[in-house]
Amino acid sequence: MRERQPLQFRNMSDATQHTNIGILQRFRLHGKRALVTGAATGLGAAIAIALAEAGASVACHGNRRAAEQTAETIRSKGGEAVAFSADLSHTASPEALVNHTLEAFGGIDILVNNAGTIIRHEAAEYPLEDWMTVLQVNLTSVFQLSQLVAKGMIERGGGKIVNIASLLSFQGGIRVPAYAASKGGVAQLTKALANEWASKGIQVNAIAPGYMRTENTSALQADETRNRQILERIPAARWGEADDLTGAAVFLSSPASDYITGAILNVDGGWLAR
Ligand code: NAD
Secondary structure (H helix, E strand, O other), X not given: OOOOOOOOOOOHHHHHOOOXXXXXXXXXXXXXXEEEOXXXXXXXXXXXXXXXXXXXXXXXXXXXXXXHHHHHHHHHOXXXXXXXXXXXXXXXXXXXXHHHHHHHHOOOOEEXXXXXXXXXXXXXXXXXXXXXXXXXXXXXXXXXXXHHHHHHHHHHOOEEEEEEOOXXXXXXOOOOHHHHHHHHHHHHHHHHHHHHHHHHOEEEEEEEEOOEOOHHHHHHHHOHHHHHHHHHHOOOOOOEOHHHHHHHHHHHHOHHHOOOXXXXXXXXXXXXXX
């Protein structure tokens, strides 16, 4: 049997010479301009603040009202942020949102498609209007925003798109057929866009959060039985917090992930591994 040699760099520059910067430097986002949708609350707010902490200028999008509080938090920490509002259930909203961001920053290097909505009904009774709203907000607007932002990224030779998928990109759920269909679509769209744009220097990846403690899951958290069942099944034995997602978001927005594209990174306390 061949003896295994320990992994060794001849010197540190061997490890870093392709970039001439150290590993932690490759997580920095200084000089980058980001747009984060759904940044007024929950996961989107935490992601927007984390990208700013890593050095990016951030456009914080909110639904009915601009995500001004998130932008203010960023500015209070010395970062640069602007806030806009756009109802993404309307097909014209993505273009207006991208135009506002371009006017403010001159370009978009990082797009985080985080905004999402969930409407619960029995599948047999699911109103078409609600189906259309969920599909437009969770999937079609993700395609529209990606398409609009990719034009500038292609011209500049690169960029990062991070989509927020879900456990229901893989599982069907109960009473959420539109949400499951939309998030399954987000996972597939991530791969489709990654394939087409990899050669243009754009990486398109997704994060699949597990059960995170936000507004989105307040009904589940309040339901004693469902809350207990969920906790019993999560190997980490706790709900995720918004900050649990921020390391993955910064990583997938940074040069540290330049050879990763079309991936769906589960941040779920082990749920899908079980
Ligand atoms: P949240 O309700 O706090 O955030 C959702 C955001 O989407 C809000 O800021 C809201 O303004 C925005 N939004 C909703 N409808 C919109 C519309 N019509 N137009 C524009 N923006 C709209 O919940 P969250 O948990 O922070 O959700 C963020 C993302 O994470 C969503 O895509 C959600 O599906 C996904 N997700 C959440 C969990 C979880 O456990 N919380 C799990 C998996 C995936």
